[in-house]
Amino acid sequence: MISVSNVIGFECVECARRFGAGGLVYTCAQCGGNLDVLYDYDLVARQLTRERLSEDQRFTIWRYRPLLPIEESSIVPPLTVGWTPVYDCPQLATEFGIRQLLVKDEGRNPTGSFKDRPSALAVVRAQEAGASVITTASSGNAGSALAGMCASMGMRSVIFVPASAPPAKIVQLQIYGSRVVLVDGSYDEAFDLCVEAARRFNWYQRSTGINPFMTEGKKTAALEIAEQLDWDVPDRVFVAMGDGCIIGGLWKGFKDFHRLNLIDRLPQMTGVQAEGAAAIVDAAMGDGTVREIAAQTFADSINVGRPRDATKAVRAIHESKGAGIKVTDEEIISAIVRLARSTGVFAEPAAAAAFAGFVKMAGSGAIKSSERVLLVLTGNGLKDVAAAQRAVTPPLRIRPSIDELDEAIRRDSEWRM
Amino acid sequence: MISVSNVIGFECVECARRFGAGGLVYTCAQCGGNLDVLYDYDLVARQLTRERLSEDQRFTIWRYRPLLPIEESSIVPPLTVGWTPVYDCPQLATEFGIRQLLVKDEGRNPTGSFKDRPSALAVVRAQEAGASVITTASSGNAGSALAGMCASMGMRSVIFVPASAPPAKIVQLQIYGSRVVLVDGSYDEAFDLCVEAARRFNWYQRSTGINPFMTEGKKTAALEIAEQLDWDVPDRVFVAMGDGCIIGGLWKGFKDFHRLNLIDRLPQMTGVQAEGAAAIVDAAMGDGTVREIAAQTFADSINVGRPRDATKAVRAIHESKGAGIKVTDEEIISAIVRLARSTGVFAEPAAAAAFAGFVKMAGSGAIKSSERVLLVLTGNGLKDVAAAQRAVTPPLRIRPSIDELDEAIRRDSEWRM
Numbered sequence: 020m021i022s023v024s025n026v027i028g029f030e031c032v033e034c035a036r037r038f039g040a041g042g043l044v045y046t047c048a049q050c051g052g053n054l055d056v057l058y059d060y061d062l063v064a065r066q067l068t069r070e071r072l073s074e075d076q077r078f079t080i081w082r083y084r085p086l087l088p089i090e091e092s093s094i095v096p097p098l099t100v101g102w103t104p105v106y107d108c109p110q111l112a113t114e115f116g117i118r119q120l121l122v123k124d125e126g127r128n129p130t131g132s133f134k135d136r137p138s139a140l141a142v143v144r145a146q147e148a149g150a151s152v153i154t155t156a157s158s159g160n161a162g163s164a165l166a167g168m169c170a171s172m173g174m175r176s177v178i179f180v181p182a183s184a185p186p187a188k189i190v191q192l193q194i195y196g197s198r199v200v201l202v203d204g205s206y207d208e209a210f211d212l213c214v215e216a217a218r219r220f221n222w223y224q225r226s227t228g229i230n231p232f233m234t235e236g237k238k239t240a241a242l243e244i245a246e247q248l249d250w251d252v253p254d255r256v257f258v259a260m261g262d263g264c265i266i267g268g269l270w271k272g273f274k275d276f277h278r279l280n281l282i283d284r285l286p287q288m289t290g291v292q293a294e295g296a297a298a299i300v301d302a303a304m305g306d307g308t309v310r311e312i313a314a315q316t317f318a319d320s321i322n323v324g325r326p327r328d329a330t331k332a333v334r335a336i337h338e339s340k341g342a343g344i345k346v347t348d349e350e351i352i353s354a355i356v357r358l359a360r361s362t363g364v365f366a367e368p369a370a371a372a373a374f375a376g377f378v379k380m381a382g383s384g385a386i387k388s389s390e391r392v393l394l395v396l397t398g399n400g401l402k403d404v405a406a407a408q409r410a411v412t413p414p415l416r417i418r419p420s421i422d423e424l425d426e427a428i429r430r431d432s433e434w435r436m
Numbered sequence: 437m438i439s440v441s442n443v444i445g446f447e448c449v450e451c452a453r454r455f456g457a458g459g460l461v462y463t464c465a466q467c468g469g470n471l472d473v474l475y476d477y478d479l480v481a482r483q484l485t486r487e488r489l490s491e492d493q494r495f496t497i498w499r500y501r502p503l504l505p506i507e508e509s510s511i512v513p514p515l516t517v518g519w520t521p522v523y524d525c526p527q528l529a530t531e532f533g534i535r536q537l538l539v540k541d542e543g544r545n546p547t548g549s550f551k552d553r554p555s556a557l558a559v560v561r562a563q564e565a566g567a568s569v570i571t572t573a574s575s576g577n578a579g580s581a582l583a584g585m586c587a588s589m590g591m592r593s594v595i596f597v598p599a600s601a602p603p604a605k606i607v608q609l610q611i612y613g614s615r616v617v618l619v620d621g622s623y624d625e626a627f628d629l630c631v632e633a634a635r636r637f638n639w640y641q642r643s644t645g646i647n648p649f650m651t652e653g654k655k656t657a658a659l660e661i662a663e664q665l666d667w668d669v670p671d672r673v674f675v676a677m678g679d680g681c682i683i684g685g686l687w688k689g690f691k692d693f694h695r696l697n698l699i700d701r702l703p704q705m706t707g708v709q710a711e712g713a714a715a716i717v718d719a720a721m722g723d724g725t726v727r728e729i730a731a732q733t734f735a736d737s738i739n740v741g742r743p744r745d746a747t748k749a750v751r752a753i754h755e756s757k758g759a760g761i762k763v764t765d766e767e768i769i770s771a772i773v774r775l776a777r778s779t780g781v782f783a784e785p786a787a788a789a790a791f792a793g794f795v796k797m798a799g800s801g802a803i804k805s806s807e808r809v810l811l812v813l814t815g816n817g818l819k820d821v822a823a824a825q826r827a828v829t830p831p832l833r834i835r836p837s838i839d840e841l842d843e844a845i846r847r848d849s850e851w852r853m
Contacts, residue, residue, distance in 0.1 A: 097523050129781075170776060184832055209800065399548075
């Protein structure tokens with residue numbers, strides 16, 4: 020039995036049917052659509068003010084507890100999630116001719132990705148539901164985030180990942196003690212298997228889209244952006260899209276704060292996908308209908324053919340008058356390097372895709388010189404070293420001899436410093 | 437020309453000769469020994485109080501600026517370094533029969549290791565010295581930290597690493613745009629080559645031991661520990677030792693705060709090394725003399741045969757009435773897993789060595805039940821995925837079929853959940 024003070028129910032994003040807050044809720048009982056969580060905003064407004072926040076010394080997602088779907092008495096994981104840094108990049112802003120360029124480094128979360136936000140919420144919800152095992156399908160990051168959160172709480176998890184996931188992401192799951200199921204197939208197939216398994220074995224289901232609370236965890240990044248920028252939100256936010264849940268979550272966060280009058284305007288949401296896995300972009304920029312494709316990009320976190328939260332993603336783009344952008348794998352590789360060298364942030368491919376999308380859109384002249392732009396960098400570059408290696412050439416290798424070094428430097432004009 | 441308000445000079449750790457604060461300073465002009473940085477503590481005491489710190493909203497190493505050797509006007513790197521989380525682990529404390537077990541997760545720093553602290557300081561010092569290129573020898577982490585800091589500041593770096601460094605650490609350097617020199621030899625050989633090259637090419641030298649300011653960067657972790665624990669320092673601090681600079685730095689930090697009356701006692705420093713690379717432990721627990729060895733451990737960050745800051749390390753252990761502990765590579769591998777599963781922190785081998793040392797010492801009965809222990813976990817597990825893979829067995833791999841999953845679960849008793 021669930022009774023969360025400020026949550027008053029759910030609304031289906033497909034058929035708009037509403038449901039009360041009781042019971043274990045996943046998708047719409049009528050049409051199977053994903054759900055939005057509804058709050059009593061009057062109640063929230065009394066608990067969450069700029070003044071209270073300015074005094075709050077909890078620099079984690081839990082500072083936004085009145086806007087989160089958990090019980091007052093629930094224990095949260097000890098790992099410190101959220102309040103990741105936002106960096107101002109004036110040189111890049113000048114290079115691209117815009118007013119301000121900001122990056123938010125989500126790779127600084129405990130397991131190295133944005134997914135620590137929803138996964139932290141998932142373990143709390145699972146405990147509230149009295150579940151003993153949590154499961155998720157994952158291209159890698161959601162799984163390691165859930166595995167880490169479960170380890171820190173002494174809970175058990177079963178993670179379904181495509182066998183092609185990067186070694187770092189798989190080993191993280193195992194080190195944390197999760198039961199790992201490598202699926203010989205795509206992320207989409209791993210997802211379907213996870214859904215079936217959760218039903219058969221009665222596991223708590225964390226998977227993106229099906230679990231309505233993951234949007235709520237993801238929205239915390241938007242709440243932070245507003246607060247970290249002193250309530251003056253950027254004009255445009257770029258983020259990569261796989262299942263579409265992150266962009267949907269960010270948009271929900273901005274809308275929540277707008278409804279609470281904590282911010283007075285909303286950013287335009289720009290979702291970036293790889294050309295080989297662009298189902299959401301095609302829908303958002305086309306007729307709005309999402310069509311399943313055979314996904315193909317090296318950016319594993321967004322290698323999704325059947326995005327499970329596409330409706331929320333398309334809506335975020337449409338409602339915010341944003342856009343969808345496609346980038347090539349080569350553009351993503353270049354973005355990893357350019358981003359690291361100009362900001363000091365080493366991002367995984369999907370994270371760097373946000374920068375690649377910005378580069379492309381700025382190049383097309385679609386961003387005005389008066390705009391302030393923020394990129395959400397969703398994962399740490401250390402998550403996928405093999406991908407980063409594609410962006411560089413083998414380094415100089417010599418014996419420990421100053422003469423060999425001297426000679427090598429003379430030979431190579433790049434060494435003239 | 438350098439003039440730093442609160443720094444009054446340097447003292448050689450070998451011959452105790454003192455030097456003034458002017459000029460570009462590395463090692464003792466008389467005997468070549470490493471230097472300690474001396475402060476005007478009366479001046480510092482007026483600028484750094486508990487009250488001022490409690491109001492300081494800079495949650496980075498720069499909140500301790502009066503105790504750092506940089507000019508007031510100097511610009512610091514934008515990447516947010518330090519103020520890493522300290523986690524209380526009550527279940528582990530109970531398992532080991534001690535009052536409290538705390539871990540400080542240094543893997544949460546911008547490039548994933550403790551070395552972001554000294555490297556952030558190095559780029560500031562290099563800018564103050566008007567240097568255009570910074571160099572360091574590194575087993576990996578110091579290099580990637582310096583590379584990241586340089587990238588964020590638009591500065592150039594040359595990094596010397598042994599060719600055996602883990603791929604993740606090497607690719608990080610390259611992504612950040614450093615000039616990388618892979619040396620076919622040991623860390624010790626890479627170190628000597630870096631020293632020679634810096635002299636020949638007039639590069640600013642960051643390498644551990646030679647650069648006296650690295651201790652000052654490293655001490656910030658101790659300052660944070662004191663403040664994060666509300667000025668009640670732990671009884672014992674465990675940390676791995678390679679060159680010995682981290683333990684020396686932590687000890688300097690605790691001593692600085694003690695001298696400023698911000699804490700009223702000092703912890704016992706316990707340095708942990710791998711059995712195959714235990715020059716400092718052998719010296720500290722023996723006659724105090726450091727003897728070079730041929731280092732051999734898979735924990736690359738502490739695979740050091742000729743520790744460059746051994747005098748400071750041995751002194752930290754002796755002055756604090758601490759200890760040196762040796763652990764096997766197998767014990768380190770076990771520690772990675774146990775630590776991750778009980779705390780949610782995935783640590784690299786050298787970091788997990790601190791936990792392995794604690795396990796060994798606790799097992800020997802040398803830690804009293806009344807003690808509060810803190811482990812400094814110096815690097816992120818994502819830095820060395822191959823090492824972590826040694827700790828786990830290949831996961832279950834199946835086709836996307838619920839029947840295959842069902843059968844696999846029935847076969848394996850570990851899946852009974």
